[in-house]
Amino acid sequence: MEKSNVPSPTQHSLQLQHVNVKLLLQHPSEVALDPLIPIFLDWIQDPFPGELLLDIADYRHVPAGPGVVLIGHEGDYGVDNTDNRLGVRYNRKAAFEGSNQDRLKQAARAALTACRRLETDSRLGGKLRFHGQEVEIFINDRLLAPNSDATRVAADPDFRAFADKLFRGSEYSMTQEADRRRLFGVTLKSSRPFSVEQVLEAIG
Amino acid sequence: MKVSNAMWAEKLAGQLPEGLDREIDIFETEVALRKQGKFDERLFAETRLRRGVYGQRYDNGQRHNGKTVQQIAYPSGALTKGPSTMWDAPGMQRIKIPGGGLDAAQLETMADLAEEYSDGIAHVTTRQDFQLHYVHIEDTPSLMRRLAAAGITTREACGNSVRNVTACPYAGVCPDEAFDVTPYSRAMSKFLLGHPDCQNFGRKFKPAFSGCSQHACGLTSMHDIGLIAVTRNENGKETRGFETYVGGGLGAVPYQAKLYDSFVSPEELLPLTQAIARVFAARGEKKNRSRARIKFLIQDLGIEKFKELVQEERKNLPHDPRWTEFMTEAETFQETPLRPGGKAPLLGTADFQRWVRTNTRLQKQDGYVVVTIALPLGDITANQLRSLADTARRFTRETIRTTVEQNIVLRWVSQSDLPELHKALHAAGLADPGAGTIVDVATCPGTDTCKLGISSSRGLAGELRNRLAEKSFQLDESVQNLHIKISGCFNSCGQHHVADLGFYGVSRKMSGYAVPHFQVVLGGEWDHNGGTYGLPVIAIPSKNIPEVVTRLTDRYAAGRQHAESFKDFIKRMGKVELKKILEDLARPPADPTDRSFFSDWGDPREYSLSDMGIGECAGEVVSAVDFDLAAAERELFEAQVAWESGQVAQAGATAYQSMLRAAKALVKIETQNITDDPAQIVGEFRLRFYDTQKFFDPFAGGKFAQYLFAAQEKSSQPATADSARYLIDEAQLFIDAAHSCYNRISTPASA
Numbered sequence: 004m005e006k007s008n009v010p011s012p013t014q015h016s017l018q019l020q021h022v023n024v025k026l027l028l029q030h031p032s033e034v035a036l037d038p039l040i041p042i043f044l045d046w047i048q049d050p051f052p053g054e055l056l057l058d059i060a061d062y063r064h065v066p067a068g069p070g071v072v073l074i075g076h077e078g079d080y081g082v083d084n085t086d087n088r089l090g091v092r093y094n095r096k097a098a099f100e101g102s103n104q105d106r107l108k109q110a111a112r113a114a115l116t117a118c119r120r121l122e123t124d125s126r127l128g129g130k131l132r133f134h135g136q137e138v139e140i141f142i143n144d145r146l147l148a149p150n151s152d153a154t155r156v157a158a159d160p161d162f163r164a165f166a167d168k169l170f171r172g173s174e175y176s177m178t179q180e181a182d183r184r185r186l187f188g189v190t191l192k193s194s195r196p197f198s199v200e201q202v203l204e205a206i207g
Numbered sequence: 208m209k210v211s212n213a214m215w216a217e218k219l220a221g222q223l224p225e226g227l228d229r230e231i232d233i234f235e236t237e238v239a240l241r242k243q244g245k246f247d248e249r250l251f252a253e254t255r256l257r258r259g260v261y262g263q264r265y266d267n268g269q270r271h272n273g274k275t276v277q278q279i280a281y282p283s284g285a286l287t288k289g290p291s292t293m294w295d296a297p298g299m300q301r302i303k304i305p306g307g308g309l310d311a312a313q314l315e316t317m318a319d320l321a322e323e324y325s326d327g328i329a330h331v332t333t334r335q336d337f338q339l340h341y342v343h344i345e346d347t348p349s350l351m352r353r354l355a356a357a358g359i360t361t362r363e364a365c366g367n368s369v370r371n372v373t374a375c376p377y378a379g380v381c382p383d384e385a386f387d388v389t390p391y392s393r394a395m396s397k398f399l400l401g402h403p404d405c406q407n408f409g410r411k412f413k414p415a416f417s418g419c420s421q422h423a424c425g426l427t428s429m430h431d432i433g434l435i436a437v438t439r440n441e442n443g444k445e446t447r448g449f450e451t452y453v454g455g456g457l458g459a460v461p462y463q464a465k466l467y468d469s470f471v472s473p474e475e476l477l478p479l480t481q482a483i484a485r486v487f488a489a490r491g492e493k494k495n496r497s498r499a500r501i502k503f504l505i506q507d508l509g510i511e512k513f514k515e516l517v518q519e520e521r522k523n524l525p526h527d528p529r530w531t532e533f534m535t536e537a538e539t540f541q542e543t544p545l546r547p548g549g550k551a552p553l554l555g556t557a558d559f560q561r562w563v564r565t566n567t568r569l570q571k572q573d574g575y576v577v578v579t580i581a582l583p584l585g586d587i588t589a590n591q592l593r594s595l596a597d598t599a600r601r602f603t604r605e606t607i608r609t610t611v612e613q614n615i616v617l618r619w620v621s622q623s624d625l626p627e628l629h630k631a632l633h634a635a636g637l638a639d640p641g642a643g644t645i646v647d648v649a650t651c652p653g654t655d656t657c658k659l660g661i662s663s664s665r666g667l668a669g670e671l672r673n674r675l676a677e678k679s680f681q682l683d684e685s686v687q688n689l690h691i692k693i694s695g696c697f698n699s700c701g702q703h704h705v706a707d708l709g710f711y712g713v714s715r716k717m718s719g720y721a722v723p724h725f726q727v728v729l730g731g732e733w734d735h736n737g738g739t740y741g742l743p744v745i746a747i748p749s750k751n752i753p754e755v756v757t758r759l760t761d762r763y764a765a766g767r768q769h770a771e772s773f774k775d776f777i778k779r780m781g782k783v784e785l786k787k788i789l790e791d792l793a794r795p796p797a798d799p800t801d802r803s804f805f806s807d808w809g810d811p812r813e814y815s816l817s818d819m820g821i822g823e824c825a826g827e828v829v830s831a832v833d834f835d836l837a838a839a840e841r842e843l844f845e846a847q848v849a850w851e852s853g854q855v856a857q858a859g860a861t862a863y864q865s866m867l868r869a870a871k872a873l874v875k876i877e878t879q880n881i882t883d884d885p886a887q888i889v890g891e892f893r894l895r896f897y898d899t900q901k902f903f904d905p906f907a908g909g910k911f912a913q914y915l916f917a918a919q920e921k922s923s924q925p926a927t928a929d930s931a932r933y934l935i936d937e938a939q940l941f942i943d944a945a946h947s948c949y950n951r952i953s954t955p956a957s958a
Contacts, residue, residue: 021210058270060655061809062326062586064583065588067590069588074297074341085590086590098210144209144210145323147210185593
């Protein structure tokens with residue numbers, strides 16, 4: 004067992020920084036990734052407010068990999084195929100001020116806004132659509148949030164409060180990532196589908 | 208950038224190898240000092256390069272959008288991490304893997320770091336390193352600490368230093384080797400890391416080991432020092448040694464290494480290398496980077512004169528017990544298997560049989576094979592790294608190595624485990640067949656991330672890989688075994704000179720527009736440690752390169768005489784005939800509205816050279832004295848921090864140490880034979896700089912030197928808050944005087 008001088012997180016000490024949100028997509032085999040390169044090039048020219056977008060990393064050749072990543076300063080956007088589950092992913096890299104709810108909301112908004120922009124881009128032919136029911140949330144920092152039972156217990160109230168809002172009070176399941184070596188995170192699955200617009204509206 | 212950066216030092220306290228923790232603390236301080244504008248940017252560039260922290264494309268603060276060049280508004284504004292290198296620009300972290308050797312936990316660490324600091328991908332290079340891209344400078348100390356805790360260093364991964372010591376990944380298991388070079392390469396890597404005699408090079412220095420002369424795996428011919436295992440019989444006893452080559456290198460003009468000695472004994476391996484390093488540091492070019500590699504020095508001097516100088520230097524080397532400490536263990540070194548050896552499976556799917564044919568290689572030990580995991584473009588995901596770690600634990604004693612073909616091998620796999628191992632790799636997306644074949648294209652980062660990239664080597668490699676993979680098993684067997692290697696520019700990081708079909712990026716104008724091209728390089732030889740370099744034949748637009756491959760391989764398959772190699776076929780064809788076959792592909796598109804030629808593979812922007820920056824491969828030419836004086840200043844800064852936090856004793860000791868370091872920096876201008884003994888440093892300083900008055904200030908005379916002498920006299924006395932404070936002030940004046948002294952003696956007197 005690795006010696007640790009840093010205590011396990013508690014509900015009060017847990018900082019949910021570097022939040023990643025991945026929105027799973029419908030019919031992933033129908034989504035062509037080639038148009039993402041010119042689309043993301045356009046985004047570099049026309050970024051989201053307050054964000055600096057820098058470059059594109061193309062990993063389409065890697066099985067079950069990060070797909071195409073739009074590298075930013077504050078955060079990366081991508082259409083990610085990790086675990087062969089295609090989704091629109093936002094990876095917050097810079098620290099974000101505020102509460103854990105604020106941080107979850109910021110990352111979710113970023114992912115949803117990106118997803119909406121892709122859904123409406125004609126170059127993707129309307130094939131890229133949010134699944135509507137599945138969202139993965141990860142904390143990309145093993146020191147702040149090791150993938151442990153203690154972190155799960157500490158994060159549970161924040162995740163539940165956020166999921167309640169995200170799915171507008173509908174029933175949902177929450178499953179923790181099982182491989183303790185992987186990032187701490189959960190998969191949220193709602194009992195009924197929502198559109199990107201509905202979820203954006205729900206989180207405010 | 209990571210919120211946890213401040214916490215990793217505490218988390219890993221006591222878990223880092225001795226020396227590395229201090230080394231990383233120093234770098235973290237330098238990062239902080241540079242951020243505050245208290246550390247020279249040129250010096251900072253070299254210090255970060257020597258920790259493997261490299262620049263990336265667009266770090267000069269501008270990016271071409273396909274029409275115009277636009278400025279990038281990085282949040283830290285004008286703050287830089289080197290000349291024309293913006294602070295906030297993402298960079299590349301190179302991670303040294305000596306001999307390519309890794310264990311499962313190290314793979315897992317690499318996975319964590321790829322996820323947390325990079326973009327989820329770890330990249331294996333053509334020199335057995337790993338690279339992570341898009342890393343923020345402020346994350347690098349944490350990243351280094353986590354690597355160090357896993358037994359990995361980034362120290363001297365870039366810059367004008369001894370780079371990763373590479374070695375044949377089949378060492379110890381190859382049936383054709385003279386003996387296992389693994390322990391010798393590790394000993395060299397350890398010995399040269401941070402060695403004082405390797406801190407003042409004008410350019411990098413790359414060593415490589417091979418177990419034999421006939422295969423390619425070590426590529427010794429293209430290294431600054433190449434060592435091939437040989438044995439000879441002495442009085443009825445087989446003794447080990449190294450056929451030693453020097454002065455090889457690729458780059459724009461490739462040089463084949465020259466034979467230095469046909470048999471260097473293991474006892475002489477390290478002292479000889481040290482002597483070579485001293486000659487390179489003393490005599491190598493420092494100002495003109497393009498002629499600063501040791502190959503140019505050897506060319507200018509001639510190998511015989513170079514040998515004389517090395518032998519002279521060797522005689523003067525003070526004995527170092529580390530020269531031979533490793534030898535007993537080296538002679539008995541042997542990896543062991545986890546599972547009993549077995550027999551090759553006779554059954555299996557066609558996919559499995561193909562994979563066995565191309566991705567496994569018999570070991571000299573009966574019943575075992577080496578399995579190659581073919582990584583597309585050298586890339587592997589974090590989750591794949593973890594799966595591979597699991598597989599390595601399940602089937603081997605974690606005998607993992609990276610290769611110069613940008614792959615990973617698992618050694619000591621029992622043949623009877625192959626079906627299960629294949630299943631495990633397949634589940635992780637790691638069972639692509641075609642390792643070491645024409646499909647397994649090697650490439651440097653090119654325009655994807657490299658500041659020097661001219662054309663998209665990775666884009667082209669991906670395209671060729673896709674096209675060839677579709678038909679690879681229908682290709683003639685002679686074609687299947689060819690090697691394709693691609694560099695984004697003439698600097699040869701993709702090793703295009705030693706490929707059957709090599710390509711390097713160039714640009715040409717067509718119809719008034721810049722068009723990405725690749726120069727076609729043919730006739731190189733991968734075997735015999737990269738025994739022959741290919742020659743450029745013709746530059747072809749990037750988009751026509753797949754057709755070049757098709758034409759040449761078809762012609763070879765159809766016109767090959769007996770067992771003629773591709774190299775011999777190319778030689779027989781001749782440049783004129785080859786040009787004829789390809790020249791129509793060099794012309795502009797027939798349809799003038801076809802704009803596809805004006806963009807590169809994987810990048811639809813209209814092609815432009817304006818994203819190119821200044822390369823950092825050569826690092827900044829910063830003298831060892833500059834470095835040592837900067838280190839003295841950093842120590843003085845630490846003394847001030849200690850004093851402010853009430854650690855008086857530490858403050859006094861560190862201030863004294865900073866004076867010693869500055870004095871030693873000056874002494875080293877005149878002699879390299881100086882230890883860390885304070886009495887020796889002060890004595891030599893007095894003799895060489897005080898008694899000669901070289902240190903004397905035009906106004907203050909020898910006053911500042913007296914501070915050092917006084918500090919030495921009082922060094923055993925306990926420090927008080929006042930005495931530590933005075934000593935810090937005196938140390939500052941002494942270091943300033945050392946800078947002035949160095950400036951005076953290094954600036955030629957005007958005529």
